[in-house]
Amino acid sequence: MRIFITGATGFIGSTIVAELINAGHQVLGLTRSEAGAQSLIAAGAEVFRGNLEDLESLRRGAAMSDGVIHTAFNHDFSKFVANCEADRQVIEAIGSVLAGSDRPLIITSGTGMGTAAPGQAATEETFNPDHPNPRKASELAGVTVAKRGVNVSVVRLPQVHDTVKQGLISPLIQFAREKKVSAFVGDGLNRWPAVHVSDAARLYRLALEKQEAGSRYHAVAEEGIPLRNIAEVIGRGLKVPVVSLSQEEARAHFGWLGDFVGLDLLASSGKTQERLAWRPTGPGLIADLEQMKYFEN
Numbered sequence: 001m002r003i004f005i006t007g008a009t010g011f012i013g014s015t016i017v018a019e020l021i022n023a024g025h026q027v028l029g030l031t032r033s034e035a036g037a038q039s040l041i042a043a044g045a046e047v048f049r050g051n052l053e054d055l056e057s058l059r060r061g062a063a064m065s066d067g068v069i070h071t072a073f074n075h076d077f078s079k080f081v082a083n084c085e086a087d088r089q090v091i092e093a094i095g096s097v098l099a100g101s102d103r104p105l106i107i108t109s110g111t112g113m114g115t116a117a118p119g120q121a122a123t124e125e126t127f128n129p130d131h132p133n134p135r136k137a138s139e140l141a142g143v144t145v146a147k148r149g150v151n152v153s154v155v156r157l158p159q160v161h162d163t164v165k166q167g168l169i170s171p172l173i174q175f176a177r178e179k180k181v182s183a184f185v186g187d188g189l190n191r192w193p194a195v196h197v198s199d200a201a202r203l204y205r206l207a208l209e210k211q212e213a214g215s216r217y218h219a220v221a222e223e224g225i226p227l228r229n230i231a232e233v234i235g236r237g238l239k240v241p242v243v244s245l246s247q248e249e250a251r252a253h254f255g256w257l258g259d260f261v262g263l264d265l266l267a268s269s270g271k272t273q274e275r276l277a278w279r280p281t282g283p284g285l286i287a288d289l290e291q292m293k294y295f296e297n
Contacts, residue, residue: 005071006052027044029045112135115267153214161197188229189226191266199282203217233286
């Protein structure tokens with residue numbers, strides 16, 4: 001298949017590009033920069049010039065392809081609500097080209113969208129359209145384009161990691177370096193799920209090849225790692241104290257991340273593993289954190 005990928009030069013997208021090419025697919029990668037174009041060429045992909053703000057360019061890319069994987073997202077959390085709305089527009093624009101065909105569209109969301117009740121693991125079957133997290137806009141857009149005849153499915157991501165990046169844990173490390181303490185909230189027993197980037201990329205490929213409309217998949221290798229454990233590894237790596245903060249203190253300490261860092265986000269992937277025969281094999285989050293190059297700087 002010839003697959004159009006948004007976010008093709010990003011942390012996750014670039015790994016998906018390699019995964020698809022190694023499996024025999026062709027890749028048309030979206031990029032706005034010359035550096036991005038060169039990295040795509042080096043990976044063996046075809047370059048498509050465009051960006052998320054140019055919806056017409058996205059429609060053209062989708063029209064040239066047998067399927068689309070949409071991973072691009074603006075992670076400027078100072079404009080999070082606006083960025084979620086922009087993602088809705090992107091999904092609907094791409095969907096307008098794929099409607100009425102069997103060509104798959106894989107969109108991206110977060111495992112938090114599958115949370116049913118406090119203390120329970122988020123599951124693939126659950127989606128709350130009234131969820132307080134603005135990222136629900138992506139899945140609501142998926143529902144909208146599905147009603148228009150688009151073969152759409154969702155990959156929900158936890159904290160995606162290797163030894164260079166760890167999702168939202170990367171800013172936790174930055175805060176610890178700047179403030180000279182590694183912090184968690186309360187008893188630190190709230191949990192975040194995680195997956196190695198190579199396992200996440202393989203899941204996207206399997207979801208694409210499955211082409212099962214309306215499916216939601218969880219790219220979860222580890223269901224929940226206590227934030228205290230994460231903070232302790234960061235503290236050892238940076239050689240700074242590990243401290244507990246109240247929720248109010250956390251808001252001041254972590255800024256935009258303050259309301260998020262205390263959440264318990266346990267998530268499972270049982271149904272995903274069953275449907276796609278997906279078995280995570282990459283290193284765990286703590287193992288990658290312990291080898292993180294950032295600590296050496």
